[in-house]
Amino acid sequence: MVSSHRRSTMGSKLVKDGELHLYGMVGGDWTWDEDGIRTTGFTDEQVIEALGELSGDLVVRLNTGGGIAFQGIAIYNAIKAYDGKVTIYIDALAASAGSVVAMAGDTIIMRPGSMIMIHNPATITWGTSDEHRKAAGTLDEIAAAAAEIYAARSGKPIAEILSLMAEETWMRGNVARSLGFADDVEEAGETMSLPTFNYKLFKHAPHELALNRAVAAPGNPVKPAQAVQTMEFVMNAPAPAAPAAVISETTTAKDVTQDIFARCRSAKLSMEETDKVLAEAKGNPDTARDLIINMLADRAPPETISHSPATVTADAGDKFAIGATKALLLKAGVAGGEANEFSGMTMREIARHSLDLRGEKPTFSDPLMMVGRAMQPVMAGGMHTTSDFVKILANVASKSMLRGYGEAEETYSEWTSKGVLTDFKPGNRVDTGLFPSLAKVEEGAEYKYATMSDRGETIQLATYGNMFAISRQAIINDDVGAFSRIPLKMGRAAKRTIGNLVYAVLTSNPVMSDGVQLFHATHKNLLAGAGITAASISAARAAMAKQADVDGIAAAGLNIRPKFLLVPVELEDDAAVLMASEFDPSKTQRVPNSARNAATVISEARLSANSAAAWYMAADPNSTDTIEVAYLNGVETPTLEQKEGWGIDGVEFKVRIDAGVKQLDYRGLVKNPGQ
Known part of the structure; x- marks a missing residue:
């Protein structure tokens, strides 16, 4: 011992x-x-x-x-x-x-x-x-x-x-x-x-x-x-000793028992039947075989017993959860709501009904205790799972959060590319450069292998999130807004967080993998200061078109064309007028406007916070690398998770989004510091 x-x-x-x-x-x-x-x-x-x-x-x-x-x-x-x-x-x-x-x-x-x-x-x-x-x-x-x-x-x-x-x-x-x-x-x-x-x-x-x-x-x-x-x-x-004919020097009693057990499993015998075979066979596989055959021949139709409540069916609990969710969505003013038999229920009554469907009918003198019990986990399949009442609250909160995310007025998605990362390790974005011009092959000569250089930037995910809680008091007070308004605002905040990261790349001018800042004279994308005019737009377009590849293969330039004009809100009207005008607004005579429809204007307040004069042009992200917004497994919407409250009497919810933002190439971006 x-x-x-x-x-x-x-x-x-x-x-x-x-x-x-x-x-x-x-x-x-x-x-x-x-x-x-x-x-x-x-x-x-x-x-x-x-x-x-x-x-x-x-x-x-x-x-x-x-x-x-x-x-x-x-x-x-x-x-x-x-x-x-x-x-x-x-x-x-x-x-x-x-x-x-x-x-x-x-x-x-x-x-x-x-x-x-x-x-x-x-x-x-x-x-x-x-x-x-x-x-x-x-x-x-x-x-x-x-x-x-x-x-x-x-x-x-x-x-x-x-x-x-x-x-x-x-x-x-x-x-x-x-x-x-x-x-x-x-x-x-x-x-x-x-x-x-x-x-x-x-x-x-x-x-x-x-x-x-x-x-x-x-x-x-x-x-x-x-x-x-x-x-x-x-x-x-x-374990009884098996007959000498069954166990040889190379066969153990354990081997025989395992063989018999495997036969019982193949015959789909119950554990009681398997136990009986092992006991009566006394280690003899032949006897075990006969016992299994007899059991299968004598087997009566199996007794129907409901062992697993985890079978997925549209039972009363499922219908209640769906109906109560839709009723609360209607109260919260969120898409997907409908008037039904649960619309007249308060949240306290919905909590009480969820306990009734779980078969719990204890008397609670304190309504806070009753609501707290409805929020507690329940057993399913030997594991604990979230209660139906909390699932209803979570579903309403999740839909409110996604509504807020979708309604957020953000501009970054129009001109950036979207990427996918499968983990939080640094990910490489490699540009293999251009393929050399095809070489002339003389008659009878061999083809030669071309070489391509590569370069790249590293992008990495991070997690952004916050928590909020639904207290038992909010349920008692029937405060639907507690789990609709707050997650709606958190959904907007999630999208705003990504926007902050994107525009911070432009305004902070980070250093790239070549050791040079994104906008720099070395990169030939930081222009002389000027307002938004046909002439300055023309200079920006020319600078982008003449950008060369790393190996100098495209000697005359890559012919990259800008598609977006990014401006602070102070310059929005000037930019819109220039892009729409048939004639150059800066001229006193009717001179054709060379900048007309040159780019889509995107006005952004975050740019104003950094400079009311600086403006940028960006290429089409589908054809030229500029700035990438990467999401974990491509999921660009925030996630809502919940658990039983510890710091509060209620349920705690966590909103998080996993994203990473990185500048991939300087050649599809141009900055003019303005004047």
């Missing part, structure tokens, strides 16, 4: 008699089950704090139905990093995220009647098809992370582990040991109580477990022997 010792006099509730006890929900005390029983549990921070109190070899007692996937991974890593040998006893159950925690043990011991369950993570997503695809991708990544942990512990290929996870595999003692998920099985002793958990959340939980839920209420523990009698005796006996 290994032991651990206290390192200090601290008092973590997870440390009992020098052992680490991880009982309840992975991720902590954050929800109620459908009978109103508050679940308990442990968080990654609590485990790390508890491990800090211990030294030497460590005993961990584990009994959990699962919880938050990332919490399970964090706790696994914390225990793996512990400086000492770790022995984990699965006292009754290590399911879902709890099975990830179990894999941290140097030695894993199954107690009598205990089980391990591994499965794919699950969640419920509310939103557009893109949001569903994003959620699906996240679930795949979580599953892959868990599969790597299981594979490292069991020695099995990840592909096989992923198959076991997809089928939601429940393992008793000897099965877990044969598959590499445990090292030893205790043969006798008191059976522990299962943790409080709604086992109907799992798709393939043993039927008796799903029906009885094995809830260990305080003072009235229900043990697996009472709730799942058909499972109690099967897998706890020692």
